[in-house]
Amino acid sequence: MIVNQERSTGNDNKSMSSYLATGVKNIQPSGIRKFFDLVSGNKDIITLGVGEPDFVTPWHVREACVYSLERGFTQYTSNAGMPELREEISRYLEKGFQVSYDPKDEVLVTVGGSEAIDLALRALLEPGDEILVPEPCYISYSPITSISGGIPVGIETTADNHFKLTAEDLQAKITPKSKVLILCYPSNPTGATMTYEDWLPIAKVVEENDLIVISDEIYAELTYDGTHVSFPSMPGMRDRTILVSGFSKAFAMTGWRMGYACAHPDLIGAMTKIHQYTVMCAPAMGQVAALEALRNGLGEKDRMVESYNQRRRMIVQGLCEIGLDCHEPQGAFYAFPSIKRTGLSSEEFAQRLLTEAKVAAVPGTAFGSGGEGFIRCSYATSIAQLDEALKRMGKFVEKLV
Amino acid sequence: MEELSPFKLKVLDLLKEDARRTPALLSTLLGASEEEVKEAIAELERDHVIVKYVTVVNWGKVEEEKVYAQIEVQITPERGRGFEGIAERIYLFPQVKSVYLMSGAYDLLVEVEGRSLREVANFVSEKLSPIDSVLSTKTNFILKKYKQDGIIFEENPEDKRLLISP
Numbered sequence: 393m394i395v396n397q398e399r400s401t402g403n404d405n406k407s408m409s410s411y412l413a414t415g416v417k418n419i420q421p422s423g424i425r426k427f428f429d430l431v432s433g434n435k436d437i438i439t440l441g442v443g444e445p446d447f448v449t450p451w452h453v454r455e456a457c458v459y460s461l462e463r464g465f466t467q468y469t470s471n472a473g474m475p476e477l478r479e480e481i482s483r484y485l486e487k488g489f490q491v492s493y494d495p496k497d498e499v500l501v502t503v504g505g506s507e508a509i510d511l512a513l514r515a516l517l518e519p520g521d522e523i524l525v526p527e528p529c530y531i532s533y534s535p536i537t538s539i540s541g542g543i544p545v546g547i548e549t550t551a552d553n554h555f556k557l558t559a560e561d562l563q564a565k566i567t568p569k570s571k572v573l574i575l576c577y578p579s580n581p582t583g584a585t586m587t588y589e590d591w592l593p594i595a596k597v598v599e600e601n602d603l604i605v606i607s608d609e610i611y612a613e614l615t616y617d618g619t620h621v622s623f624p625s626m627p628g629m630r631d632r633t634i635l636v637s638g639f640s641k642a643f644a645m646t647g648w649r650m651g652y653a654c655a656h657p658d659l660i661g662a663m664t665k666i667h668q669y670t671v672m673c674a675p676a677m678g679q680v681a682a683l684e685a686l687r688n689g690l691g692e693k694d695r696m697v698e699s700y701n702q703r704r705r706m707i708v709q710g711l712c713e714i715g716l717d718c719h720e721p722q723g724a725f726y727a728f729p730s731i732k733r734t735g736l737s738s739e740e741f742a743q744r745l746l747t748e749a750k751v752a753a754v755p756g757t758a759f760g761s762g763g764e765g766f767i768r769c770s771y772a773t774s775i776a777q778l779d780e781a782l783k784r785m786g787k788f789v790e791k792l793v
Numbered sequence: 794m795e796e797l798s799p800f801k802l803k804v805l806d807l808l809k810e811d812a813r814r815t816p817a818l819l820s821t822l823l824g825a826s827e828e829e830v831k832e833a834i835a836e837l838e839r840d841h842v843i844v845k846y847v848t849v850v851n852w853g854k855v856e857e858e859k860v861y862a863q864i865e866v867q868i869t870p871e872r873g874r875g876f877e878g879i880a881e882r883i884y885l886f887p888q889v890k891s892v893y894l895m896s897g898a899y900d901l902l903v904e905v906e907g908r909s910l911r912e913v914a915n916f917v918s919e920k921l922s923p924i925d926s927v928l929s930t931k932t933n934f935i936l937k938k939y940k941q942d943g944i945i946f947e948e949n950p951e952d953k954r955l956l957i958s959p
Binding site for chain 1: 814821955958959
């Protein structure tokens, strides 16, 4: 028997890494993960580090799921998801965001928005394709691109421009290998949004360069001072866009892992192939809950959005009073203040804020290029907690400047 | 009945959650000036929409013994005044905390608070039942309060989220 000497060195854990795929080995642990390790074990912390609603899923949604289990609804659903859920998603998007998809072959129910993005990338990428990602951005876009064999190319956005993507910045990063642009507006972590006028020149560049767009619109409902403009609703963009969304943020359903993708049948067909051979279908009970959320949960959703809006005003005003410049986020539930005047790096600031003031926020660098000099503060927490966090941060910053 | 403006409704919602919120905080939360908030509150108080600011107490946490009962009362309405006069006679008793006119098997639902079962029983037998118009009473003692006025009496509702997440 021939033994591969390089790999086979008994039970030494180190050696096992030689079995791993290079693409996976090269992925760095996320900045959030590193910070999570720091936070755990600390007591009496007020956290502004949480990327999920502080509301529990509305009771009627949970109850619908429990009732379905009582009735024994525990089987597989069709690969693409329950037909009535796909129909409801289609109606919801048409009514709320003026984008129309055929529930038969243009809607795919996934295990969270994350799976939808993974499927989209795996369906599209050839090794070496370049994926354009405006940064700072949600932490998983770049690693998941690498796992799929693509090359992530960051496009830095800046606070001066309210972290919006511009056509010029996009154009400057395009090469013959560019294939996909990943958008996430409203943005995690900056809260930036894009208007119709903002999108128009972007759409032109997309068309001219024959790009495919993955538009992650998970925070669409959490748009405050304007109306969310769904990228596929822009002229000519519908058939070159994969719209990704889900129930986590607007319906307070993070743990259910319910998401969906909508696109041209060719794209959804390809994604469904991967989906059926990996997860088969999204969990049946989650689909029942999602259906209930869409049918009867819009009032609850509006109530939660109003509550986030109130806290948004509170945190932005509070941060500015402390002396941390904060552009006004127009969407999602994050404030992204600058900490540059303290002279500390984002990581130093966040670490000291945690140990000295017992407030957890996430260093902007966790979200890629352009994040240095900023921290992400989630305001999905109670008004009383926000008040206390701002007081603590105020005292902390006072010591520094 | 006057229809309240959306702004006043938001003020009411925020004060209902926590009556201690200051006009300064409310103005921040609502994106309005402090004067607008103060004016809205003053009008709501003047119009008796905001009747009183009270504290919801979980008496179960305090050693002081309190007993609550809901009494279903059937009455004969009075000519010309219907149920109003008799309701007033009943709600003026200090131990009566609320009185509702009901549809269904009885007419008034009377909520009573006392220091002991005996005190509540005495109220029913000595004060309530002897009223001429009262035909019958049925007393239900409340054994435990789980939720009152939308507030759940749960011990330290826990935030189950991770401290940091994407």
